[in-house]
Amino acid sequence: MIKACIFDLDGVVVDTAKYHYLAWKRLAAEFGFEFMEIHNERLKGVSRMRSLEILLEVGGINMSAGEKERAAARKNQWYVEYISEMTPAEILPGVTQFLDYLKSIDMKIALGSASKNAGMILERTNLASVFDAVIDGKKVSKAKPDPEVFIKGAEALGIFKAEECLVFEDAEAGVEAALSAGMYCIGIGSPKILQKAHKVIPGFQGVQPADLLRF
Ligand code: BG6
Ligand code: MG
Numbered sequence: 509m510i511k512a513c514i515f516d517l518d519g520v521v522v523d524t525a526k527y528h529y530l531a532w533k534r535l536a537a538e539f540g541f542e543f544m545e546i547h548n549e550r551l552k553g554v555s556r557m558r559s560l561e562i563l564l565e566v567g568g569i570n571m572s573a574g575e576k577e578r579a580a581a582r583k584n585q586w587y588v589e590y591i592s593e594m595t596p597a598e599i600l601p602g603v604t605q606f607l608d609y610l611k612s613i614d615m616k617i618a619l620g621s622a623s624k625n626a627g628m629i630l631e632r633t634n635l636a637s638v639f640d641a642v643i644d645g646k647k648v649s650k651a652k653p654d655p656e657v658f659i660k661g662a663e664a665l666g667i668f669k670a671e672e673c674l675v676f677e678d679a680e681a682g683v684e685a686a687l688s689a690g691m692y693c694i695g696i697g698s699p700k701i702l703q704k705a706h707k708v709i710p711g712f713q714g715v716q717p718a719d720l721l722r723f
Pocket of ligand 1: 517518528551552553554555584621622623625626645659665679698
C-alpha cells in the first residue's frame with residue numbers, strides 16, 4: 509500500500525522544464541551552436557553541472573573547470589530571471605486537484621528535486637506549505653539517477669519501506685532513480701521515453717486519483 513508520494517518538481521508539478529531549455533539554448537547560441545529539444549531530453553532531471561557537460565558534449569566544446577563554473581552561473585542567472593516571474597498559473601493542469609486529494613486522504617507528500625532553485629519556485633507558486641518534506645539540489649550530494657534524493661525524501665516523511673513510496677517523474681534519470689530506490693514510479697510524459705516506469709500518464713489532468721495509487 510502506498511503511504512507516501514514523492515514528486516519531482518520541474519516538468520511534473522510546474523512547467524519549468526521549458527525555462528531550463530530556453531536558458532540552455534541561449535547559452536549554446538552564445539557558443540555558436542543550436543541546442544535542440546531532442547538533446548534537451550538528456551538534461552532533464554540531472555544536475556546543473558552535469559547538464560552543462562552534456563550540452564558541451566553536444567556542441568563539441570572543451571572548457572576549463574573555471575569556465576564551466578562561469579557558464580553554469582550565467583545559465584542560472586537567466587533561468588532565475590525566468591522563474592522569478594512565475595505565478596501559481598504555471599502549476600501544471602490537474603496537479604492542484606491531485607495534491608488536494610492526497611491531502612484529503614492524509615497521504616504524506618514530499619518533493620524530490622535536483623534543483624537548487626526549488627525553494628524559489630515553491631514560493632512563487634504558493635506551494636511551499638503543501639509538501640511535508642522538501643529535498644532539493646541543496647540537500648543531496650548525488651544527482652539522479654542516483655536514488656539519494658528519493659531515499660532522503662522518504663526518510664524525511666518517516667517512511668522506511670521503499671515499496672510504500674510512489675514517485676512521480678518526467679525524466680528518464682528520475683525514473684531510474686526511483687526504481688533503484690526500490691520505489692514505485694509513475695512517469696509523466698511520453699511512454700517512449702519513460703518506458704521503465706510502472707505506469708506512464710501524459711499529465712494529471714482528468715486522472716482518477718485513487719487509480720493512480722493502486723499497484
Ligand atoms: C532538475 C531539472 O529538476 O533540476 C534539470 O530537470 C536541472 O534540468 C536540475 O538541471 C538542476 O536545476 P537547477 O535549478 O539547480 O539548475
Ligand atoms: Mg523533472
